[in-house]
Amino acid sequence: MATTLDPNLLLAIPLAPLAGAAIAGLFGTKFFGLISSETRAGRTLAHTVTILGVAISCLLSIIVLMDVMNGASFNATVYEWMTIGSLKMEVGFLVDSLTAMMMVVVSFVSLMVHIYTVGYMSEDPGYNRFFAYISLFTFSMLMLVMSNNFLQLFFGWEAVGLVSYLLIGFWYTRPTAIFANLKAFLVNRVGDFGFILGIGLLLAYSGSMNYTEVFAARDQLATVIFPGTDWMMITVACICLFIGAMGKSAQFPLHVWLPDSMEGPTPISALIHAATMVTAGIFMVARMSPLFELSDTALSFVLVIGAITALFMGFLGIIQNDIKRVVAYSTLSQLGYMTVALGASAYSVAVFHLMTHAFFKALLFLAAGSVIIGMHHDQDIRNMGGLRKYMPITWITSLVGSLALIGTPFFAGFYSKDSIIEAVAESHIAGSGFAYFAVLAGVFVTAFYSFRMYFLVFHGEERFGKEDHHAHHAGNHDDEEVTADHHHGLAPGEKPHESPWVVTLPLVLLAIPSVVIGAIAIGPMLFGDFFKHGVAFKEVIYVGENHHAMEELSQAFHGWVAMGLHSLTTPVLWLAISGVVLSWFFYMKRPDIPAAIKQRFSGLYTLLDNKYYMDAINQAVFARGARLLGAGLWKGGDQGLIDGLVVNGAARVVAWFASVSRYLQSGYIYHYAFAMILGMLILLTMTVFGTSFATVSVK
Numbered sequence: 001m002a003t004t005l006d007p008n009l010l011l012a013i014p015l016a017p018l019a020g021a022a023i024a025g026l027f028g029t030k031f032f033g034l035i036s037s038e039t040r041a042g043r044t045l046a047h048t049v050t051i052l053g054v055a056i057s058c059l060l061s062i063i064v065l066m067d068v069m070n071g072a073s074f075n076a077t078v079y080e081w082m083t084i085g086s087l088k089m090e091v092g093f094l095v096d097s098l099t100a101m102m103m104v105v106v107s108f109v110s111l112m113v114h115i116y117t118v119g120y121m122s123e124d125p126g127y128n129r130f131f132a133y134i135s136l137f138t139f140s141m142l143m144l145v146m147s148n149n150f151l152q153l154f155f156g157w158e159a160v161g162l163v164s165y166l167l168i169g170f171w172y173t174r175p176t177a178i179f180a181n182l183k184a185f186l187v188n189r190v191g192d193f194g195f196i197l198g199i200g201l202l203l204a205y206s207g208s209m210n211y212t213e214v215f216a217a218r219d220q221l222a223t224v225i226f227p228g229t230d231w232m233m234i235t236v237a238c239i240c241l242f243i244g245a246m247g248k249s250a251q252f253p254l255h256v257w258l259p260d261s262m263e264g265p266t267p268i269s270a271l272i273h274a275a276t277m278v279t280a281g282i283f284m285v286a287r288m289s290p291l292f293e294l295s296d297t298a299l300s301f302v303l304v305i306g307a308i309t310a311l312f313m314g315f316l317g318i319i320q321n322d323i324k325r326v327v328a329y330s331t332l333s334q335l336g337y338m339t340v341a342l343g344a345s346a347y348s349v350a351v352f353h354l355m356t357h358a359f360f361k362a363l364l365f366l367a368a369g370s371v372i373i374g375m376h377h378d379q380d381i382r383n384m385g386g387l388r389k390y391m392p393i394t395w396i397t398s399l400v401g402s403l404a405l406i407g408t409p410f411f412a413g414f415y416s417k418d419s420i421i422e423a424v425a426e427s428h429i430a431g432s433g434f435a436y437f438a439v440l441a442g443v444f445v446t447a448f449y450s451f452r453m454y455f456l457v458f459h460g461e462e463r464f465g466k467e468d469h470h471a472h473h474a475g476n477h478d479d480e481e482v483t484a485d486h487h488h489g490l491a492p493g494e495k496p497h498e499s500p501w502v503v504t505l506p507l508v509l510l511a512i513p514s515v516v517i518g519a520i521a522i523g524p525m526l527f528g529d530f531f532k533h534g535v536a537f538k539e540v541i542y543v544g545e546n547h548h549a550m551e552e553l554s555q556a557f558h559g560w561v562a563m564g565l566h567s568l569t570t571p572v573l574w575l576a577i578s579g580v581v582l583s584w585f586f587y588m589k590r591p592d593i594p595a596a597i598k599q600r601f602s603g604l605y606t607l608l609d610n611k612y613y614m615d616a617i618n619q620a621v622f623a624r625g626a627r628l629l630g631a632g633l634w635k636g637g638d639q640g641l642i643d644g645l646v647v648n649g650a651a652r653v654v655a656w657f658a659s660v661s662r663y664l665q666s667g668y669i670y671h672y673a674f675a676m677i678l679g680m681l682i683l684l685t686m687t688v689f690g691t692s693f694a695t696v697s698v699k
Contacts, residue, residue: 005064011078012060013107016052017053017139019053020051020131021135023046024131024135025128051115055111057107058110061108068096073096074094075094075148076148088210093146094212096534105358106276109276110134112506113362114135116267116502117265119501120369130265140159150211151209153284161248164184164261169181169264170264170268176263180260181264184260188254189247190247191247193243194240194247198244201233201240205233205237215291221294239298239301241284242281242302245285248284256611256615259611269328273328273331282335282342285342289345293345294544296546299344300343300431302339303342303424303429303432304343306342314442318452319609320449321381323384324379326453327453330449330450333445337417338350341419341420341424343435344423344435345429345549345550347541348550349526349550350420355521356413359404360514363398363507366506366507367507368398373499374390374497374499375464377489378464384463385456385463386461391458391498394499394504398454399458406446408576409568410519415518415563417443419522421443421572424549427547429547440575441575443572447576447579448579451583527557
């Protein structure tokens with residue numbers, strides 16, 4: 001049995017999607033234009049090379065995961081870029097159980113999205129470009145999770161952000177899409193500024209960007225005081241790193257970009273904003289667990305931010321009517337749950353929920369896309385209802401995803417979500433009391449808004465194909481082109497239809513792990529040896545001696561069946577059931593009650609509808625402040641200093657000097673002769689006085 005993985009095999013995993021992206025992107029777009037999106041052959045070639053590349057990556061990732069579970073690992077440099085003194089900048093891979101699991105999740109979900117896209121984007125003129133983007137994203141994400149140093153981590157971090165920007169604004173002729181991708185780009189730059197500061201601090205005090213060397217210096221780092229303060233340097237560095245995670249993983253208050261990112265095509269919502277990119281921050285904090293365990297202050301900060309996100313983003317999901325935005329706010333809330341687990345030092349639980357969530361949330365997004373196809377791209381759930389009999393595969397897979405999301409016993413989401421709640425209950429870190437309340441209340445909220453969407457879409461009265469349907473169709477503006485997510489909905493009398501097999505097959509394949517992966521993985525991942533064999537540290541995920549949440553969980557765990565049966569007596573299950581029953585009663589039996597509540601508590605509804613006014617605050621403070629700063633720099637700096645003083649001032653000085661000196665150029669010979677005589681007189685006078693002064697000085 002090999003103990004070291006083959007570096008060539010590891011290189012093939014990220015390079016296969018990159019090759020597919022290069023072929024589809026260079027030859028299938030306006031760069032070289034050899035593969036036309038207008039022809040069936042061109043489209044077939046574009047999706048074939050990208051799907052093949054991601055399929056190879058997925059297959060090799062599964063092989064690597066099996067080898068890692070048998071004890072193999074890898075931690076080495078594969079390419080050295082440059083050396084500056086003792087600092088090495090290199091490309092390297094660290095492959096252990098955490099990395100191998102992430103590689104499988106990323107490549108499998110990406111493969112499902114690639115297949116799904118064949119049907120979903122079939123009529124879009126940017127077909128080849130879209131496949132190039134999502135394949136390039138897969139490469140970037142794999143480089144991020146496989147990195148063994150901060151330089152490569154930052155490269156992958158920025159690369160997924162760049163591709164996200166391109167994908168959110170995929171329909172670049174629509175102003176709302178351009179606004180959304182610019183918003184995502186700018187908000188993530190705020191987080192990335194903190195992220196690079198954290199990397200810089202660790203580099204400055206450890207002298208290296210390699211994980212292994214930084215972790216080896218952790219005892220030394222734990223004793224350093226941040227200059228000018230009484231804060232520990234490691235606390236400042238970890239908080240800075242987490243600020244990067246707040247941007248990428250959409251934690252409050254840097255969450256504002258993710259709901260607007262629904263302007264991108266639905267497959268992107270599943271790939272980037274549910275299963276992979278937004279979990280990069282969670283992965284990073286779990287990878288940096290040996291550092292975060294040195295600072296209870298940083299962990300408390302992580303815990304509280306996650307709790308705020310888990311609860312308050314869930315509230316926003318209750319009032320959403322766009323099917324994709326409901327799932328988007330669900331993503332925000334579940335990312336908050338993962339962050340809470342990180343703050344409670346239950347890193348393995350956070351990663352476990354990351355994995356289960358990737359499957360059922362990708363399923364929910366792709367199912368939402370299938371509904372949008374069946375509704376001729378109307379995304380308003382108020383215009384749906386009764387789709388169960390028209391779209392049976394989409395209906396049953398959506399139900400599976402919803403049951404997994406709310407934590408139904410024996411579904412995948414139950415094992416990870418329940419473990420988070422129990423870990424927080426056992427935590428003694430500052431803020432754990434509020435966090436426990438937030439994740440517990442979030443169970444009811446999640447169940448309510450998830451099944452509100454489910455009931456309004458698949459059950460009850462058929463509200464589609466009517467003249468008086470709601471005018472809100474996301475993106476339906478007269479000045480915008482009709483694209484895959486943007487259309488006018490069903491005509492009066494028209495009925496929905498089930499999606500083609502390239503759309504429904506990924507739904508079925510994602511529904512399977514959404515049911516079984518939790519029961520299969522909870523034993524080895526949380527209480528077994530899955531994370532025990534470290535490469536860069538003695539354990540893949542390190543938990544300090546003072547944090548006992550995982551130890552308490554392990555003592556109470558008696559198998560996945562016993563855990564599922566025990567949940568029948570816990571308040572968590574009954575909170576979830578209450579949320580489902582209340583949503584059924586409100587929206588199936590008494591729809592007048594939600595309308596009355598909306599009218600009675602109009603102030604609260606307005607607050608939620610305006611998303612706690614976070615966008616307004618950002619516009620008033622940061623956007624307007626930036627504009628004022630820009631105007632000040634333009635008026636004072638550019639016009640006043642540069643143009644006024646430097647450029648125009650120099651011109652005025654030259655003009656004045658020229659205006660004075662022109663009087664010396666009269667053109668009369670006697671003026672020049674007089675000037676010469678005067679000059680000679682001055683020169684002789686200076687010579688006489690100079691000689692006299694020198695003689696006196698010698699005497």
